[in-house]
Amino acid sequence: MSNSRVLEVLPPDVEPCCPPLSERPFTAEEAERTARMFRALGDPVRLRLFTAVASHPDGEACVCDISDVGVSQPTVSHHLKKLKEAGLLTSERRGTWVFYRVEPSVLAGMGQMLTPRAA
Numbered sequence: 001m002s003n004s005r006v007l008e009v010l011p012p013d014v015e016p017c018c019p020p021l022s023e024r025p026f027t028a029e030e031a032e033r034t035a036r037m038f039r040a041l042g043d044p045v046r047l048r049l050f051t052a053v054a055s056h057p058d059g060e061a062c063v064c065d066i067s068d069v070g071v072s073q074p075t076v077s078h079h080l081k082k083l084k085e086a087g088l089l090t091s092e093r094r095g096t097w098v099f100y101r102v103e104p105s106v107l108a109g110m111g112q113m114l115t116p117r118a119a
Helices: 028-041 044-054 073-085 106-114
Strands: 089-094 097-102
Touching (some): 028 073, 028 106, 044 073, 073 089
Antiparallel strands (some): 089 097
16 A cells, blocks of 8 residues: 655636746735745754644644644744634634644745746
8 A cells, every 4th residue: 555645736816926926026915925834944843843734744734743843832833823813724623623734736836936937
């Protein structure tokens, strides 16, 4: 049995956050949205939490599965809240646990934005 899974890069009904950097200058709104995402990922603990959720085998991770990043549980909760506020994660409470998932368009949108336009 294989443990590999196929990730859908960008669902057809989801618009990426911003155009590629080489396409045109960002509008003020696009720049603010993009800066908020990169600012949130600029913290090493937040980046570790984000990658823990993004790489979790089930496509979502319980806070109990991703809390081992070298900081206290209240600090983990603070950083997860910042990632949600930046639009990078969504969450769902199930009983006493909160499950986090990467927002569908985030990875694809950020990748598209950083990919140079074809010559």
